[in-house]
Amino acid sequence: MSVSLARVGCHEVRLAPRSRICCRAVLNIRHNSNTVSEAEQQNLTWPEYLEIRKSKRKWETAATIPACILGLVGGLAYFGSLESDATKPIMGIDPLFFYGGCTVSCMGLGYLIGPTIGAAGWRMTHRRAMNLIEAKDREFHQHIVKNRVDPTAQSATNPVPDFYGEKIGSLHQYRQWLRDQARFRRKAQFAEE
16 A cells, blocks of 8 residues: 555654564554644634733733732731831831831732732643643744844833833734834934934
């Protein structure tokens, strides 16, 4: 039986385990050329991907708020319970101001940790589609790198608009981002001339 290799995809070839007599290849051949492969069925469209990105950003924001509050409450509970002597400064600073700064720092730590917790929770709920999302992330990042402007041309009156494309959540916002990049490019070019 002769099999045309043009009709056999590389992902469809499986080798059987070696036997003592000979090696043989088991080929799975597509009988109907109209069938769509599994990878093509599971491809994300750009609007779907951007909607997923938007939901991930919402998860991160939603986790940031409680993390900030927990950091503030934790800092207040710990530093508020410490005994302090007003006559003994800590690193040359009044203890009340030092402990107040430490409490605010705990809230800042919650602000920094919150998006990480939100992203981890989002990844746990979207485990099945992570390969597709990560592939689209890489492709999206390539689009952003290719189309973003050179940040060395920025000034106080002409800052770079959304350099990493973090605020893009729809095709409309992506097109607006492209227009903003082009506007920045024109402003920077005319400023040099």
